[in-house]
Amino acid sequence: MRYIISGKNIDVTEGLKEAIYEKIGKLEKYFTPDTEVVVTLSVEKLRQKIEVTIPVKGSIIRAEQVSDDMYVSIDLVEEIIERQMRKYKTKLVNQMHGNGNFQKAFVDMDSEEDEGIQIVRTKRFAMKPMDVEEACIQMELLGHNFFVFRNAKTDEVNVVYKRKGNTYGLIEPEF
Numbered sequence: 681m682r683y684i685i686s687g688k689n690i691d692v693t694e695g696l697k698e699a700i701y702e703k704i705g706k707l708e709k710y711f712t713p714d715t716e717v718v719v720t721l722s723v724e725k726l727r728q729k730i731e732v733t734i735p736v737k738g739s740i741i742r743a744e745q746v747s748d749d750m751y752v753s754i755d756l757v758e759e760i761i762e763r764q765m766r767k768y769k770t771k772l773v774n775q776m777h778g779n780g781n782f783q784k785a786f787v788d789m790d791s792e793e794d795e796g797i798q799i800v801r802t803k804r805f806a807m808k809p810m811d812v813e814e815a816c817i818q819m820e821l822l823g824h825n826f827f828v829f830r831n832a833k834t835d836e837v838n839v840v841y842k843r844k845g846n847t848y849g850l851i852e853p854e855f
Contacts, residue, residue: 681715688722703758815840
């Protein structure tokens with residue numbers, strides 16, 4: 681794998697690079713040697729954050745982890761990506777990507793976690809038209825992280841969601 685390592689408010693030392701090569705290098709069994717891995721390290725006050733992005737044919741595998749120690753963050757982000765790879769192997773390989781950036785051994789591997797998605801609950805509800813601000817208020821009142829609503833201005837189904845730092849996002853369909 682080819683690594684692109686950068687830092688925001690942090691000097692990327694040789695020790696950090698070695699830790700990244702050692703931990704993220706464990707993922708080489710899943711990817712071809714020409715796969716690019718983008719690693720961004722950042723520090724904000726006491727938060728040590730690592731973001732790992734691996735672009736693969738038609739999609740992006742991404743994980744981030746924050747802790748008070750950068751080496752702990754590196755350990756944790758590797759575990760997250762490995763878990764994602766095992767969980768979504770069948771979907772990523774068969775449905776979306778073909779063999780793409782993945783090792784043949786990984787594609788051929790059997791996995792106990794290939795059980796598919798199981799929907800255990802379905803909700804139905806009426807959607808009255810409302811504006812974005814009203815949808816955000818409704819989401820807050822319900823204590824949810826997202827809220828589906830019919831936008832009064834566009835008459836389309838939209839989703840508002842909570843982001844980090846007490847901000848909101850809006851998803852609008854594009855046809």
